[in-house]
Amino acid sequence: MKVFLAGGGTSGHIHPAVAIADELKKQDASTEVLFCGTEKGLESQIIPSMGYPFEVIRAAQLPMKLSPKTFKAVREFLAGRKMCRKLIREQKPDVVIGTGGFVCSPLIAAAHKEKVPILLHEQNAFPGRSNRMMSRYAETVCTSFPNIEHYFHKHAKVVFTGNPIRGVFAHVNREECRKKIGLEDSDILILAMGGSLGARTVNSAIVEFAKKCDDPRVKIILSVGKQRYKEVIQEAKDWPKSIKVFEYIQDPEVYLAAADLFVGRAGAITCAEIQAVGAPSVLIPYPYAAQDHQTYNARTFEDGKAGVLLPDDQAVEKLPGIVKDILSKPEELQKMRENALKLAIYDAAARICDEVKALAR
DSSP states (O other): OEEEEEOOSSHHHHHHHHHHHHHHHHHOTTOEEEEEEOSSSTHHHHHHHTTOOEEEOOOOOOOSSOSHHHHHHHHHHHHHHHHHHHHHHHHOOSEEEEOSSTTHHHHHHHHHHTTOOEEEEEOSSSOOHHHHHHTTTOSEEEESSSSOGGGSOTTSEEEEOOOOOOGGGGSOOHHHHHHHTTOOTTOEEEEEEOOTTOOHHHHHHHHHHHHHOOOTTEEEEEEOOTTTHHHHHHHHTTSOTTEEEESOOSOHHHHHHHOSEEEEOOOHHHHHHHHHHTOOEEEOOOTTSGGGHHHHHHHHHHHTTSEEEOOGGGHHHHHHHHHHHHHTOHHHHHHHHHHHHHHOOTTHHHHHHHHHHHHHO
16 A cells, blocks of 8 residues: 655654554555655655655645735745655555645645545644545545544545554553652642643743742753744743753653643643543643644643643733642542543554555555
């Protein structure tokens, strides 16, 4: 089987595509995989580092409102579609997969023109524009959240598969993880993360909580992201000693499993990882995410009583009281953990690959 994939712009689109490719190769090592993406996109750095062949195509983000950039985006789309049609004719893939982001649109449109079966994967509870628009051409749309069929074209088969994440998240042991990072049984660990780029609101809110917390058992680990690390380290000199600042956490599965509470953004991959380890959470959606999709992601946790949704503009003021209240109720905290685990899907990549193979037959 030969498969073309595209997904770019952010790691939230790229890593699910890689997870799907990895699973396809795991199931059948003879499967051929080719990724398509833009020259300057994050995918051009990540995909080759993963060992997969990468083909540069043209694409540009379509502005929300009509502007001169709209015409540029249309020109890039048409040029990218032409490039992709040539690739498809030359290499004859059995299936084309898109995982979202504007870079997908030229490849999906080209596959439609060349009559190649199309599968889309959507990571968020509120689908992105590319997947919504391109679903008219797709045979199958795989979703990471249930009950979002109405966002896609009526002719597409919509399947709830979950969000593919690294398999290590399915096998972590909470007690072993706590020992690994040196926690005592009585310690209460709060893990705060702002994503790969960091989040000023998350940082400020967790510092405000630490200032008001007088429980010596509480330990706080804050991952601030590479872009903000130097700035935050300077600020941290005046912070409470209960906060330990990390630039980046290489093994998030260990710290998430060990945590008594997670505080951070509600990106799709983060949400899937939280579910996988059963971490209770306070989710602070990034307010400028496309179509506010992080709020939709966080709401699924609140609806499932697995977490608390805290709007960004209220986080600094309200987080201290919310966290104090949650930590004072161990039974409710345990219930949140159980409910988060109920939301987890550990075989998402395999489910998606089943749909891919069904289209390739």
